[in-house]
Amino acid sequence: MGSEKLPLRNIGIYHNLPxxxxxxxxxxxxxxxANGISGFGTxxxxxxxxxxxxxxxxxxxxxxxxxxxxLLTAEQRSRVQHVACDFLESGEKIAQALKxxxxxxxxxxxxxxxxxxxxxxxxxxxxxxxLVKVNVALLKNFLDALPLAGIKPKRFLLQTGxxxxxxxxxxxxxxxxxxxxxxxxxxxxxxYPQEDALHKYCEANGVDWNIVMPAWILGAVNNAQMxxxxxxxxxSAVQAHKGEPLAFFGDWNxxxxxxxxxxxxLTGYLSEWAVLEEKCKNQRFNSTDSGPFSWDRFYHELTRWxxxxxxxxxxxxxxxxxQEMTGRSGKDTPLGYGPPTKxxxxxxxxxxxxxxxxxxxxxxxxxxxxxxxxxxxxxxxEANFTxxxxxxxxxxxCPNKARLLGWTGFVDTIESVFEMYHEMETLGMVPRMKVExxxxxx
Numbered sequence: 001m002g003s004e005k006l007p008l009r010n011i012g013i014y015h016n017l018p019x020x021x022x023x024x025x026x027x028x029x030x031x032x033x034a035n036g037i038s039g040f041g042t043x044x045x046x047x048x049x050x051x052x053x054x055x056x057x058x059x060x061x062x063x064x065x066x067x068x069x070x071l072l073t074a075e076q077r078s079r080v081q082h083v084a085c086d087f088l089e090s091g092e093k094i095a096q097a098l099k100x101x102x103x104x105x106x107x108x109x110x111x112x113x114x115x116x117x118x119x120x121x122x123x124x125x126x127x128x129x130x131l132v133k134v135n136v137a138l139l140k141n142f143l144d145a146l147p148l149a150g151i152k153p154k155r156f157l158l159q160t161g162x163x164x165x166x167x168x169x170x171x172x173x174x175x176x177x178x179x180x181x182x183x184x185x186x187x188x189x190x191x192y193p194q195e196d197a198l199h200k201y202c203e204a205n206g207v208d209w210n211i212v213m214p215a216w217i218l219g220a221v222n223n224a225q226m227x228x229x230x231x232x233x234x235x236s237a238v239q240a241h242k243g244e245p246l247a248f249f250g251d252w253n254x255x256x257x258x259x260x261x262x263x264x265x266l267t268g269y270l271s272e273w274a275v276l277e278e279k280c281k282n283q284r285f286n287s288t289d290s291g292p293f294s295w296d297r298f299y300h301e302l303t304r305w306x307x308x309x310x311x312x313x314x315x316x317x318x319x320x321x322x323q324e325m326t327g328r329s330g331k332d333t334p335l336g337y338g339p340p341t342k343x344x345x346x347x348x349x350x351x352x353x354x355x356x357x358x359x360x361x362x363x364x365x366x367x368x369x370x371x372x373x374x375x376x377x378x379x380x381x382e383a384n385f386t387x388x389x390x391x392x393x394x395x396x397x398c399p400n401k402a403r404l405l406g407w408t409g410f411v412d413t414i415e416s417v418f419e420m421y422h423e424m425e426t427l428g429m430v431p432r433m434k435v436e437x438x439x440x441x442x
Contacts, residue, residue: 006020006021007019014265014266014411015410016408018269018408020276024052025052026051027052027054027106027107028055028057029055029106029108029109030103030107030151031043031046031111032087032108032111033112034058034080034082035062035063035223036113037226037227038219038264038267039058039112041263041268043058044265045271046272050075050076056079056080057083057101058080058081058083059082059083059112061084063082064080067426067428068222068427071423083101085142087112087138088134088138089141091141091142091143091145092145094145095144104151105153106154107154107156109159109271109275110139110158111159112135113135114135116130116134132188132190135190139198143197143198146201154208155209156202157211158198158210160194160212161214162176162214163189164182165180165182166182166183167393170328170329170341171333171335171341176397177398178283178401186333195211198211208281209282210271210282212287213284213285213397215287216395217262218262218413219265220423220429222429224375224384230377230429231385232298234362235388236302237431238358238362239308240307240308242361245312245313246302246310246311248299248315249349249389250295250392251315251322251345252315254315254392255294255295255296256294257394258292258293260397261288261289262289263289263411263420266411266416271287279405280405285402287397287399288397289411290399290409290410291411291441292413292441293414295392300312301414304434304435305435305438306433316346322346323345323346325342325343327341327342343392348389350381350389353377353385359378362378363376372431372432412442414440414441415440
């Protein structure tokens with residue numbers, strides 16, 4: 001029975017989630033990269049169905065931190081078994097680790113990812129060749145291990161992302177749809193050889209596949225370097241502590257433009273739906289929260305959440321204050337024609353974080369927390385603030401394909417970010433907020 005014939009579920013802030021035939025029980029699953037935002041988000045989504053998903057093998061070099069696991073109930077933790085694996089090792093070594101742990105898997109979700117640091121001062125993702133080398137090796141070594149370990153899943157899901165469409169290179173078609181051609185000729189991108197490796201493995205072993213592509217990913221984990229919205233909480237808390245307003249670094253176009261984010265847990269529910277639906281096999285899906293988000297509304301919420309009494313300073317109208325990050329143009333863009341994309345900014349989070357008075361303010365906030373706040377993002381400014389400077393990059397993924405096949409899940413991104421910050425409070429990464437709940441866009 002397909003999910004479209006069953007009542008929908010609501011779980012907390014996550015609405016209109018599909019449910020599945022009660023005969024789907026006692027499934028065992030591998031989640032790689034379970035320490036990351038996406039892997040942990042999918043783990044939490046699956047753990048919401050204890051009869052369906054009875055065993056989750058979390059594969060990573062290190063177990064998920066104890067603080068993160070405390071976000072789960074005791075019953076949920078009992079269904080998770082960590083298996084130590086280094087996917088940069090050979091398939092033989094990985095297979096031995098799987099056999100030693102007696103791993104059996106009906107489904108596999110692959111989220112393992114490494115982010116080699118670009119040269120100092122270089123743009124994020126500028127070290128494309130190194131990203132390809134490392135991340136393709138992660139997947140290929142794991143795929144090599146599966147037959148050696150006697151593991152043959154019903155479905156293998158790989159998560160890639162919006163860079164599949166080349167939005168970070170220059171002007172691309174909008175909204176991005178799954179049938180758009182991949183701009184493989186423009187720049188090395190590990191997503192493309194990863195897809196090739198997955199297809200080759202699936203054809204050789206008679207396994208079906210899915211690929212899911214989110215935009216900016218939201219979720220609470222201990223390592224927030226890839227979380228573009230975490231620095232906004234740090235910024236807001238520090239500005240409130242100093243008695244200064246929140247200044248928006250982008251321009252007026254960015255301030256009022258709509259963007260769409262991808263909450264990791266909702267993408268986890270989407271991924272569950274994709275692998276369980278027969279009609280979804282061997283398909284690629286965009287993943288978004290399905291509702292709009294604007295910096296205008298978000299900044300005004302931040303002032304409430306963190307007690308920024310001086311309010312918000314909107315973008316400057318003085319064009320001389322802006323610096324531009326310019327993309328490629330003409331034939332060198334994913335679109336194939338047109339002027340370069342331009343992101344205008346009057347400042348950056350990285351430069352703001354390098355100001356000693358802001359790191360000192362955070363140190364004061366940590367001290368005042370009485371030991372509750374333990375994470376100091378100012379210890380590595382480049383790692384922890386860089387992606388916030390790219391958060392204004394327009395990214396619009398079309399969710400219609402999944403909807404046409406019956407996907408109905410939804411979360412309000414404002415509520416999702418609030419939930420993320422609230423859980424980051426528990427992880428010692430964000431100061432306690434001043435309000436009990438957000439104002440959803442409703």
